[in-house]
């Protein structure tokens with residue numbers, strides 16, 4: 001049986017594109033011509049790093065809940081969220097409290113989302 005080499009190449013591409021999505025892959029998959037959106041890119045970051053305390057309602061003394069688009073947008077606009085994730089662990093007010101600093105590419109992603117006008 002003869003196998004068309006183009007078919008093989010296509011098959012390899014299909015297989016290699018079907019991996020599961022970690023936060024790192026998420027960044028690599030970002031299409032630079034599409035805006036950063038809350039639902040696709042931003043929510044997963046907050047869900048995995050912040051909502052253990054910033055749930056709805058917030059627990060452990062965390063002032064605001066960060067579970068919805070409006071929560072996160074309001075917190076960036078009014079409660080210093082961007083500064084807090086940019087500080088170093090150990091500095092007063094650093095977030096995530098008691099955790100390690102978010103990877104720089106995720107911090108950049110959140111700031112890019114802000115500068116693009118908080119696309120939902």
Ligand code: HEC
Pocket residue numbers: 046049050051052053054060061062063064075079080081084085092093094095096097098099102
């Ligand atoms: C272990 C619990 C915990 C986690 C996880 C956590 N926070 Fe907090 N957060 C707190 C507490 C407690 C406060 C209130 C004390 C303070 O202002 O520093 C707070 C306050 C804040 C505030 C200020 C709210 C206000 O009303 O002024 C922001 C913004 C914030 N956190 C963002 C985040 C972000 C973003 C993450 C995830 C990257 C995060 N936090 C993860 C516990 C947490």
